[in-house]
Amino acid sequence: xxxxxxxxxxxxxxxxxxxxxxxxxxxxxxxxxxxxxxxxxxxxxxxxxxxxxxxxxxxxxxxxxxxxxxxxxxxxxxxxxxxxxxxxxxxxxxxxxxxxxxxxxxxxxxxxxxxxxxxxxxxxxxxxxxxxxxxxxxxxxxxxxxxxxxxxxxxxxxxxxxxxxxxxxxxxxxxxxxxxxxxxxxxxxxxxxxxxxxxxxxxxxxxxxxxxxxxxxxxxxxxxxxxxxxxxxxxxxxxxxxxxxxxxxxxxxxxxxxx
Amino acid sequence: xxxxxxxxxxxxxxxxxxxxxxxxxxxxxxxxxxxxxxxxxxxxxxxxxxxxxxxxxxxxxxxxxxxxxxxxxxxxxxxxxxxxxxxxxxxxxxxxxxxxxxxxxxxxxxxxxxxxxxxxxxxxxxxxxxxxxxxxxxxxxxxxxxxxxxxx
Numbered sequence: 001x002x003x004x005x006x007x008x009x010x011x012x013x014x015x016x017x018x019x020x021x022x023x024x025x026x027x028x029x030x031x032x033x034x035x036x037x038x039x040x041x042x043x044x045x046x047x048x049x050x051x052x053x054x055x056x057x058x059x060x061x062x063x064x065x066x067x068x069x070x071x072x073x074x075x076x077x078x079x080x081x082x083x084x085x086x087x088x089x090x091x092x093x094x095x096x097x098x099x100x101x102x103x104x105x106x107x108x109x110x111x112x113x114x115x116x117x118x119x120x121x122x123x124x125x126x127x128x129x130x131x132x133x134x135x136x137x138x139x140x141x142x143x144x145x146x147x148x149x150x151x152x153x154x155x156x157x158x159x160x161x162x163x164x165x166x167x168x169x170x171x172x173x174x175x176x177x178x179x180x181x182x183x184x185x186x187x188x189x190x191x192x193x194x195x196x197x198x199x200x201x202x203x204x205x206x207x208x209x210x211x212x213x214x215x216x217x218x219x220x221x222x223x224x225x226x227x228x229x230x231x232x233x234x235x236x237x238x239x240x241x242x243x244x245x246x247x248x249x250x251x252x253x254x255x256x257x258x259x
Numbered sequence: 260x261x262x263x264x265x266x267x268x269x270x271x272x273x274x275x276x277x278x279x280x281x282x283x284x285x286x287x288x289x290x291x292x293x294x295x296x297x298x299x300x301x302x303x304x305x306x307x308x309x310x311x312x313x314x315x316x317x318x319x320x321x322x323x324x325x326x327x328x329x330x331x332x333x334x335x336x337x338x339x340x341x342x343x344x345x346x347x348x349x350x351x352x353x354x355x356x357x358x359x360x361x362x363x364x365x366x367x368x369x370x371x372x373x374x375x376x377x378x379x380x381x382x383x384x385x386x387x388x389x390x391x392x393x394x395x396x397x398x399x400x401x402x403x404x405x406x407x408x409x410x411x
Contacts, residue, residue, distance in 0.1 A: 166383070167382075167383055168383055168384050169382065169383070169384060169385055169386065169389075170373070170379070170382055170385050170386070170389040170392070170394055171373040171394070172364070172373055172374060172377070172381075172382050172383070173371055173373070177371035178371070181369075181371060182340045182371060185338070185339045185340045186336070186337075186338050186339040186340070187325055187326065187338055187340060188324065188325045188336045188337075188338050189335075189336035192340075222386065225385060225386050225388075225389045226383075226384050226385060226386055227384050227385065227386045227387065
């Protein structure tokens with residue numbers, strides 16, 4: 001039995017070395033690098049990229065002024081969102097006391113929808129919010145992700161990291177297992193990526209749908225037979241923060257094309 | 260009176276939110292690992308290697324092929340997450356193989372490999388459809404082990 005305990009201690013030591021090493025020398029790699037040539041070409045061509053339909057839907061919503069309304073998003077931010085600053089978009093999720101602490105880009109859009117346009121609030125991941133988020137994030141295409149990691153964000157990132165490495169579901173797996181420990185290896189015909197979020201909301205060839213980050217989290221949870229959290233939940237916000245800051249420096253690709 | 264009411268409310272809230280452990284399935288075969296092996300067949304069942312081979316490549320069965328290279332030439336796209344299982348029986352005994360299928364976390368606490376016959380009460384936030392259930396049945400585990408021991 002002593003041998004068993006020693007082996008467990010050895011395995012623990014090895015895992016700490018691996019985790020530490022990856023934290024020190026970690027180079028983020030976009031899911032784009034894991035794609036074949038034709039899928040990359042589809043993403044890069046704005047007429048071929050099926051996600052651009054959602055960008056256009058978002059632009060329409062951005063300019064929509066309902067009969068009794070005085071303003072649209074475009075009234076402040078420009079018809080094509082030209083007054084939005086890509087460098088600011090690249091900082092989401094942000095820490096903003098006014099928005100109640102940790103706030104995603106969708107939270108920010110939702111805030112304007114409810115308070116500036118005085119509309120009935122929409123639930124998180126409502127297709128209209130996802131379309132607006134896709135349109136706005138697309139304005140920052142190519143801008144490097146630049147999420148704050150110090151100050152009030154630091155303890156939140158730590159919470160996100162804990163969720164990221166918590167085992168869930170009947171398969172008893174964590175995000176960490178696929179996207180850190182085994183990234184680059186083959187799960188049957190599919191190469192495991194780093195699970196970077198710089199292309200969200202993204203167009204998925206498998207489902208033919210634009211997919212928000214929180215929806216994607218739900219798909220992962222269901223794949224390991226876990227009970228998913230709700231889109232917009234505290235857990236998914238913390239995961240979004242951890243995943244986004246892990247990709248700091250990667251160019252925003254919204255709408256990315258993925259499988 | 261108010262304090263009492265608050266207490267009652269608190270107690271009922273705690274009672275309803277506390278995570279209830281599912282009961283073990285009535286047919287769950289208890290097993291015990293010794294020296295990193297389970298030498299006894301689960302419930303004394305006898306495995307069938309042909310069924311085990313079919314389960315190993317079945318995406319709705321054991322799906323070993325998702326992560327491992329298997330000596331199954333007619334299938335393409337074998338996974339590379341775990342070690343290849345070619346000649347695995349020359350490296351491990353039957354009992355060692357059984358423990359690795361049943362609960363690999365006993366061997367490596369950091370493994371990605373699901374415990375196919377792990378105590379289901381140890382899993383976290385399981386979807387309702389799988390709550391309190393093992394991934395494979397004891398018979399399926401024995402079928403897979405019976406196939407693995409032929410891989411010499």
